[in-house]
Amino acid sequence: MSSERVLPSDPPTRLVVMGQGYVGLPMALRAAETGMTVTGFDTNTSVTAALQAGESHIGDVGPDQLAAGLANGYRATSDPDCLAEADVVLVCVPTPLGPGGGPDLGAVESAADLIGARVRPGTLCVLESTTYPGTTEEVFAPRVCGDRLVVGSSVHIAFSPERINPGQTEYGVRNTPKVVGGLTPECTSRATEFYRRFVDQVVSAKGAKEAEMAKLLENTFRHVNIALVNEMVRFSRELDIDLWDAIDCAETKPFGFMAFRPGPGVGGHCIPVDPSYLSHRVRALLGYSFRMVELAEEVNHAAPLYVAQRVADELNRRALPVRGSHVLLLGVTYKPDVADLRETPAAPLAARLIQQGARITYHDPLVTGWTAGGAAVESVPDPYAAAAGADLVVLLQAHAAYDLGRLVASGAQLLDTRGVLDVGGTVTRL
Numbered sequence: 245m246s247s248e249r250v251l252p253s254d255p256p257t258r259l260v261v262m263g264q265g266y267v268g269l270p271m272a273l274r275a276a277e278t279g280m281t282v283t284g285f286d287t288n289t290s291v292t293a294a295l296q297a298g299e300s301h302i303g304d305v306g307p308d309q310l311a312a313g314l315a316n317g318y319r320a321t322s323d324p325d326c327l328a329e330a331d332v333v334l335v336c337v338p339t340p341l342g343p344g345g346g347p348d349l350g351a352v353e354s355a356a357d358l359i360g361a362r363v364r365p366g367t368l369c370v371l372e373s374t375t376y377p378g379t380t381e382e383v384f385a386p387r388v389c390g391d392r393l394v395v396g397s398s399v400h401i402a403f404s405p406e407r408i409n410p411g412q413t414e415y416g417v418r419n420t421p422k423v424v425g426g427l428t429p430e431c432t433s434r435a436t437e438f439y440r441r442f443v444d445q446v447v448s449a450k451g452a453k454e455a456e457m458a459k460l461l462e463n464t465f466r467h468v469n470i471a472l473v474n475e476m477v478r479f480s481r482e483l484d485i486d487l488w489d490a491i492d493c494a495e496t497k498p499f500g501f502m503a504f505r506p507g508p509g510v511g512g513h514c515i516p517v518d519p520s521y522l523s524h525r526v527r528a529l530l531g532y533s534f535r536m537v538e539l540a541e542e543v544n545h546a547a548p549l550y551v552a553q554r555v556a557d558e559l560n561r562r563a564l565p566v567r568g569s570h571v572l573l574l575g576v577t578y579k580p581d582v583a584d585l586r587e588t589p590a591a592p593l594a595a596r597l598i599q600q601g602a603r604i605t606y607h608d609p610l611v612t613g614w615t616a617g618g619a620a621v622e623s624v625p626d627p628y629a630a631a632a633g634a635d636l637v638v639l640l641q642a643h644a645a646y647d648l649g650r651l652v653a654s655g656a657q658l659l660d661t662r663g664v665l666d667v668g669g670t671v672t673r674l
């Protein structure tokens with residue numbers, strides 16, 4: 245008989261993930277897989293009721309994955325008192341732009357207030373929402389701590405940017421490296437230790453501001469490079485140069501180049517929004533502009549209007565006016581195979597064409613109702629039949645559900661904004 249004393253195993257970590265949207269829900273379910281006791285808190289009661297009933301509102305999270313999470317002990321609630329039991333709190337709430345184009349941190353502030361009123365000493369609180377450098381220290385921490393808690397001793401606070409890419413199946417929560425920066429070195433090491441339990445690679449930043457800046461650098465890099473090709477596509481066409489072919493050629497260089505391709509503009513909750521957080525911060529604190537971002541915004545905001553111009557040109561080439569012509573838009577979400585309409589460039593494009601008198605219809609396998617410029621846009625049930633009857637079809641998103649060969653075979657006049665169709669016959673490119 246062994247004389248060794250059997251110690252009781254540590255109780256599972258109690259994790260609360262605040263915000264159960266595109267970011268928070270996959271994070272919560274991944275953590276639940278590793279044996280933590282996970283509560284998904286969301287202020288939207290219909291979201292939590294549906295999740296609790298096994299219905300996911302996030303395309304990347306299927307019913308089986310949610311059912312497995314619920315079986316693993318995941319639960320969804322709108323009762324903030326769950327925060328009083330937490331060992332770790334992750335905050336994944338929205339950070340949109342406010343009416344004046346500056347950051348709207350209302351959800352971050354209210355989440356921090358909810359935490360501050362309930363959290364126990366010893367808890368690790370991590371902000372994951374994308375925001376400008378300084379938010380964790382200046383906005384989040386003071387509200388969490390109040391007069392009761394002290395950062396680095398009674399509470400640990402860090403920032404860890406969310407890098408999820410909806411619709412991306414190769415990289416998820418587990419295999420996308422996680423950057424972590426705390427307000428003190430101990431906060432960083434506690435947060436690093438925590439994420440190592442369910443993320444393969446955790447990268448410690450020097451501090452919270454560096455982690456915040458890393459996220460904005462990543463998104464600004466994309467924004468600027470998309471703007472670069474969106475600007476080049478305009479003059480390439482006038483110079484009779486096929487930019488798409490030039491990009492394919494440049495992409496063969498095995499170092500020092502990353503291919504970005506033109507499109508109808510940028511959308512979603514990140515690329516058109518996050519760089520503005522940074523330029524707003526630079527202007528507010530330093531009084532000068534972050535010119536690369538401002539220029540990228542100008543070019544990318546103009547991209548849908550350039551598509552409208554190309555629509556007019558294509559119709560004109562066939563002696564058709566915009567007014568009264570039937571233009572069918574295919575794929576109106578901001579990215580392929582994701583049912584997300586936030587900031588979609590299809591909206592300003594449709595609004596401009598409607599303003600010019602065109603008859604606009606749309607098809608999108610992921611969107612059941614859609615408005616542009618304040619007006620409901622008519623949806624067509626069969627994209628191939630509708631394409632054959634339209635004066636012009638604009639392919640905005642090449643969703644996997646589209647049979648592109650069948651689309652071309654319909655004989656429709658097509659303007660391809662994604663470079664996925666062979667040019668010639670009835671097909672032109674941006």
Ligand SMILES: NC(=O)c1ccc[n+]([C@@H]2O[C@H](COP(=O)([O-])OP(=O)(O)OC[C@H]3O[C@@H](n4cnc5c(N)ncnc54)[C@H](O)[C@@H]3O)[C@@H](O)[C@H]2O)c1
Nearest residue numbers: 263264265266267286287288336337339351355373374406
């Ligand atoms: N969606 C993406 O692709 C993506 C990628 C990387 C980073 N981000 C960032 O992650 C953050 C969350 O984005 P998202 O796409 O998951 O947003 P989302 O709108 O899909 O989900 C946010 C959820 O938070 C809830 N909420 C709002 N206020 C709350 C509060 N005070 N307490 C608890 N819940 C609250 C909302 O009801 C909503 O369900 C944002 O800062 C975003 O910029 C998003």
